Amino acid sequence: MPSFQVVVTPNATNDLFDIVDFIAADVPERAHSFVDDLQSRIFQLLSTQPNGGVRIGADRYLTFGQYVAVYRVVDQEQVVILHMITHGARDWRRLRQERSPVND
Numbered sequence: 001m002p003s004f005q006v007v008v009t010p011n012a013t014n015d016l017f018d019i020v021d022f023i024a025a026d027v028p029e030r031a032h033s034f035v036d037d038l039q040s041r042i043f044q045l046l047s048t049q050p051n052g053g054v055r056i057g058a059d060r061y062l063t064f065g066q067y068v069a070v071y072r073v074v075d076q077e078q079v080v081i082l083h084m085i086t087h088g089a090r091d092w093r094r095l096r097q098e099r100s101p102v103n104d
Helices: 010-026 028-048 092-098
Strands: 005-008 054-056 059-064 067-074 079-087
Touching: 005 028, 010 028, 010 079, 028 059, 028 067, 028 079, 067 092, 079 092
Parallel strands: 005 079
Antiparallel strands: 054 059, 059 067, 067 079
């Protein structure tokens, strides 16, 4: 199976920065390594098994511990677009709907 390219939207990049800031408030020495590990796991899975997530409309989502990654697969281009990474306790479905596709 060919590998898919993972494209991270500006919103998803901001989500990662927000996660670093949130964790750093409690455990500064763990913040960057946690996000690096989370990002690595997300990229590994999305690039090799992009259709493995649960489908919601055109989007899919995967959980990574307490976090949720929301993405879209463009099969014909072998691209996975990562739209959002957030804590699963948040209302991430509503957040995804509120985000403008233009800003993604």
